[in-house]
Amino acid sequence: MAGNDWINSYLEAILDVGPGIDEVKSSLLLRERGRFSPTRYFVEEVITGFDETDLHRSWVRAQATRSPQERNTRLENMCWRIWNLARQKKQLEGEEAQRMAKRRLERERGRREAVADMSEDLSEGEKGDTVSDLSAHGESNRGRLPRISSVDTMEAWTSQQKGKKLYIVLISLHGLIRGENMELGRDSDTGGQVKYVVELARALASMPGVYRVDLLTRQVSSPEVDWSYGEPTEMLPPRNSETLIDEMGESSGAYIIRIPFGPKDKYVPKELLWPHIPEFVDGALGHIIQMSKVLGEQIGDGHPVWPVAIHGHYADAGDSAALLSGALNVPMLFTGHSLGRDKLEQLLRQARLSRDEIDSTYKIMRRIEAEELSLDASEIVITSTRQEIEEQWRLYDGFDPILERKLRARIKRNVSCYGRFMPRMVVIPPGMEFHHIIPHDGDIDTETEANEDGKSPDHLIWAEIMRFFSNPRKPMILALARPDPKKNLTTLVKAFGECRPLRELANLTLIMGNRDNIDEMSGTNASVLLSILKMIDKYDLYGQVAYPKHHKQNDVPEIYRLAAKTKGVFINPAFIEPFGLTLIEAAAHGLPIVATKNGGPVDIHRVLDNGLLVDPHNEQSVADALLKLVADKHLWAKCRANGLKNIHLFSWPEHCKTYLSRIASCKPRQPRWLRNDDDDENSESDSPSDSLRDIQDISLNLKFSFEGDKNESRDNFDGSLDSEDRKNKLENVVLTWSKGVARSAQKSGSTDKGDQNSNAGKFPALRRRKHIFVIAVDTDPSAGLSESVRKIFEAVKEERAEGTVGFILATSFNITEIRSFLISERFNPTDFDAFICNSGGDLYYSSLHSEDNPFVVDLYYHSHIEYRWGGEGLRKTLVRWAASTTDKRGEKEEHIVVEDEETSADYCYSFKVQKPEVVPPIRELRKLMRIQALRCHVIHCQNGRKINVIPVLASRSQALRYLYLRWGMDLSKVVVFVGESGDTDYEGLLGGVHKSVVLTGVCSSASSQLHANRSYPLTDVVFYDSPNIVRTTEGCNSSDLRASLEELQIFKG
Known part of the structure; x- marks a missing residue:
């Protein structure tokens, strides 16, 4: 391509794509202009959206080359590059269009199925009324900025909260956060969100009825940032401190609490924080539990004061808030600030990067999954504008504006939603602090000219700006x-x-x-x-x-x-x-x-x-x-x-009025066994010896027989009640009965205080263990699991005999399968202190009081994880999905997923997978459930041969946090044993403050296939270089395991 100087015209057009300086009319659309320029058409229509800087640099280098031949070669390469970029853009646009079309079809199909399920109990007239109500509702709200600003509303809310002192937790993880001299604009992570959350915390703490606000963020002790970001606690003094000083209590006010997590000596961008989120959650959980006890002593009459809400800001904090909300069983709020799907669409439209390149750079799929989880867990999603709801949140599987209005209408009519839930979207524009604004009296021109020279110390920035101007x-x-x-x-x-x-x-x-x-x-x-x-x-x-x-x-x-x-x-x-x-x-x-x-x-x-x-x-x-x-x-x-x-x-007061009114509309939630209600008059009834031992016989007799046959009492009980009623009545009967036994024992004097404390120390034994070993090896129960358990037992033989080490078995099996496994492999139930069953759907303790029923179910755990559990409505949808998954490759269709009624439980629906190699990826089932507003945690387990569906905030890792909350089990003294791979909840077992031992060679093949179709790579969420994770040698023995524990400093070498 000799003599290609003609490309200069393209490059010049890139540098000056607009009209001349004196040209009056301008438009980006060339077809609308009076004359047509092929050069401009090529630049504006073909390469619009590409970064011009790189092309300009190449052009400058080419122009500076002395050799005409080399110059022409470089220019020719640029020409081909532009052509290639144009082709790449068209290809990406086509792929994205197909993906969006598929998504629209999936959403419409899911919406139709959800509406069909919910239409069963409505007459034709009611259906029509609902549609008209929804359309009217949409019209009435369109174009309005919904705000709760009336004095009457605020007074009503204040009267309701009279005497209450609220504790609110805000979370904002990335960036550099401090109360004064914020370094806004220092980097992309330290922007408007930093200012927003600091001012929100300060403003909330100044509102009546709010006692304390904690803003949790990351502690950064790096030489590249100011030392103040490494301070564990920073108080945010109120702006109007003179008027509030008398009302403040010992620990009241707003505070920045910096939780150490991630690399201790590095300030890392938000894209690299994902593997460290579980560590933050564990640290934040410890702080909240401690602060709840402190506030309980100050304002709660000795009862812990739990957060009235946990509010996550941005995707990383939303993910953290969801886990904390599930661990504490308190309401969650979420503000996205900037949304991943919207950013992904913008980047794809620019066509500079492929989808894989975008994900590698921005970890965008992990961010999107965190935002989807935030939709699953949030009571309320706060947005700044209606545009954010209508154009950004509607891109997510977990939110559909049409279905949300239908569900809201059903709730108003007191009609069942069949297990479907949608967070409430609320528009609350950010507030602003006015304390630093100097009001102008009269026209600005009348302002005194004393400082017009810009030399006053208050106006140094004026002088800095005016020096640029010839006429300031x-x-x-x-x-x-x-x-x-x-x-x-x-x-x-x-x-x-x-x-x-x-x-x-x-x-x-x-x-x-x-x-x-x-x-x-x-x-x-x-x-x-x-x-x-x-x-x-x-x-x-x-x-x-x-x-x-x-x-x-x-x-x-x-x-x-x-x-x-x-x-x-x-x-x-x-x-x-x-x-x-x-x-x-x-x-x-x-x-x-x-x-x-x-x-x-x-x-x-x-x-x-x-x-x-x-x-x-x-x-x-x-x-x-x-x-x-x-x-x-x-x-x-x-x-x-x-x-x-x-x-x-x-203003911030106006923002906080609306904010607190929305929180007041949330159903209060807190740990069930710590609720201060009329039925729990004596705190001793909540001791482990009473709350669990007294439950064991009735709970297990009603549920099942370990010999494998259904109990007659359960058959009679089930016959008259559906699944949801059976669960509720069983729980009520058990709880009422156990409390009655406890009170009877106290009245008769058969159990004195010393005996209670003694029993509390023995049951469960988790409280007195120095270390807890969690065996979460996801292998076949009759093969690799028993071998791993024996090696671990042998590695700590002395400590096990002394009773300083306890064991928890965490698996996807139900309690009957665990019972069979223990018997067949000749283990004793008392070898373990607790059993996390059904992938986290159930929690049992071993008991010394009954040989026939050696397991005690923790029903408080059920109440802890039941948030947004879809029950029978979810089960029916899952069964319908299972029936639609067929293998059509043979002569006849075969179902590849079938319901497993034998191993299912009230909080775990199980399905057998006949052909793991052809079953759809688990993310597709998760997407389907979200599209239909069904909130659950879908887990592919047992080498792909089983699917467990449990409550959305339940998991094996969350069960460990529950044990920390309930029994004080120190998570930093916990060691989790896992294989090289495992079930699809595997990532949650590796992160956190606990230690992990990876058994090399175990679960290395079949289980790893479960992670092949993940939305994001495992390396995005697991920090394998953590000092808390140790890998054994392949085929390790008990001595190798002992060495690994010594490397983790569990034992001294």
């Missing part, structure tokens, strides 16, 4: 954002540069974070900044554009004041803005706004009516709006007045 008295157009491509600052500079009237009337100020050296900035941010600097030079904007290198957080109010003083305008030109907190800040300082019409600014503008909305892709639209506000002083004054008049609607 012109109105200032202010933009405050990171130099990120999605913030669209280049379009703003281009619009300003190409509009001569605007340049003559106004100056432009760009506050783009802090920087020392452009070469030290991240590649993307540096590219944006360089593009802006080149445009400033291209349009000769020197003396008209300010871009200071540094500013402090407390300088921001002064920057707004400067812009308002000059009768300027604030602009947010982002392509999509999730909310737009800076728009509220600008309005509070009396600045009219120009903002993108995509996202949160639409809702803000609807409330404040203080500016104009524009298409961020259209430079002419941006320039026209800015010029209109700057030139029309009457319009400017009207927008300013509107903003100041309505800004109180975005």
Whole structure:
């Protein structure tokens, strides 16, 4: 391809894709222009969305090459690269279109099935009424910003909470969080979310009825960050401390609590925190339990004061909040801030990276799964705008706006939802602190001129900005954002540069974070900044554009004041803005706004009516709006007045009123055995000797016979009740009976306090063990499991004889299968302190009091995990799914999944898998359940030959946290033994503060196939280099296991 200088025209078009500086009309669509340019068409239509910086650098290098032949070769390579990018983009667009079409069909099918299930008990008239109610409901809410702002509502809520002192837990994991001098913009993890959660914590703690607010985050003790981020605790003093000082208690107020997890000496980005989430959960659980006891002594009459809600912010904190909510059995709230599916769609549209490359860079699939789990677990999802609900959350399997309205209508009618649940989406715009805002008396022009020279210490930032301008008295157009491509600052500079009237009337100020050296900035941010600097030079904007290198957080109010003083305008030109907190800040300082019409600014503008909305892709639209506000002083004054008049609607007190009212609407939940109700008059009745030993006979006799035959008493009991009623009545009978026995014993004096304490020490034995070994090896019960158990027993033979080491068996088998396994392999039930059965769906303890029934069921555990359990409605849907999974490769269809009624339980529905090699991936079943609003935890187990479906927040790892909460079992003294692979809940067993021993060679083949079709790789969530994880040699013996335990410092070598 000789003499290919023609490509220069393409490269020049890349650098200058818009019209000339004096051209009045502009449009991104070439077909709408008067003349057609093939060069511009190629650039704008074919490679739109690609990073121009790389192409420009290549072009510069090619132009600088002296040799014509080498130069032509480089230019030719660039031409092929552009062509290849265009083909790649079309291919990715086609694949994504197919994927979206499939998703729409799946959602519609799931919605139809859910509606059909729920329509069984409605008459035709009721069905029609429901539809009309839903449509009316949708119309009535459309376009409104739902807020609870009336004084009557708040007074009613306050009267209900009178005498209550609430404990609220907020979680925000990534970034650098501290109360003062926040380093916003330091990196992509330390942005607006950091400021939001700190101010939310401070504002909530100042509300009546709230005693304490903890903001949990990561402790960072790294030399690359300030020492303050390594402090375990930081108090957030209230802004109005003078009025609240008398009302504060010993531990009241707002606090930042920094939990150590992950690499101790590194500040790592959020994408690399996923493997360390379980460690945070264990640390946070310890803090909350301790704080609940402290608050109980202060304000709870000795009873623990549990959080009224746990609120996760962003996907990583949402994942953590879900696990903590399940471990503590308290309500969960979630705020996404930025959503993974929305980000994935944007990146795919740009077509710079494939789906696999996006996942590798951003760990996007793990993030999406965390957001789906947050939908499963949350009572309430808080959003900033309605756009977030209608355009972003609806992309998720776990949320369907149409089905959500149907479920809400059924709840209002007091009609069963057949086990289906949907979180309540609530729009609560972020609040703002007004303490630092200086109100203006009269017109801004009347402000004293004493400090106009900018030399006052309070106005140093004014001088820093004004030094850029040749005429600093012109109105200032202010933009405050990171130099990120999605913030669209280049379009703003281009619009300003190409509009001569605007340049003559106004100056432009760009506050783009802090920087020392452009070469030290991240590649993307540096590219944006360089593009802006080149445009400033291209349009000769020197003396008209300010871009200071540094500013402090407390300088921001002064920057707004400067812009308002000059009768300027604030602009947010982002392509999509999730909310737009800076728009509220600008309005509070009396600045009219120009903002993108995509996202949160639409809702803000609807409330404040203080500016104009524009298409961020259209430079002419941006320039026209800015010029209109700057030139029309009457319009400017009207927008300013509107903003100041309505800004109180975005104050933190207003936000907290709505927030606390929503929390009050949640059904209170807390650990069942610690509830302070009238039935539990004496705390001794909750001791382990009473609450469990007294249950054992009736609970097991009603449930099953270990000889394998159904008990007659159960048959009679089951005959008159359906599954849900049977479960509830069984639980009530057992609990009432056990409490009566306990009280009778106390009244008769047969059990004195000393005897109770003695029994409490013996049952369960977990309390007195120095170490607990959890055997969670997922192999066939008659082969590898028994061999592993014997080796572990032999490795700690002396400690086992002394009673300092206890054992827990954690498997996917039910208690009958465990009983058979123990008998066949000649183990004694008392060799183990506890049995986690059905993949975490049941919990039993071994008992010394009965040889016939050597197991005691923990019914409190059932009440702990039953949150959002779908019951019979879930079972019917699972059976229907199993019937649809057939193998059609042979002469006749064969069912590959069938219900296993023998091994199913009230909180575990089991299914046999006849052909594991052809069964659909477990993620497909999980997706199907979520689409139908059925919340559950689906686990593929026993080498792929069984599927267990248990409550959504139940698992083997969560059962260990329950034992910590209930019996004080120190998780840091727990050792979990696992194989090289295992069931699909395997990842949960490796993370946390406990130690893990991986038995090399065990579960290395068949089980590993279960993880082949995961949504994300196991390495994204398991930190195999952790010092808490040790691998044995293949075919290890008891001596090798002992050495592994010594390496973990369980025993001294």
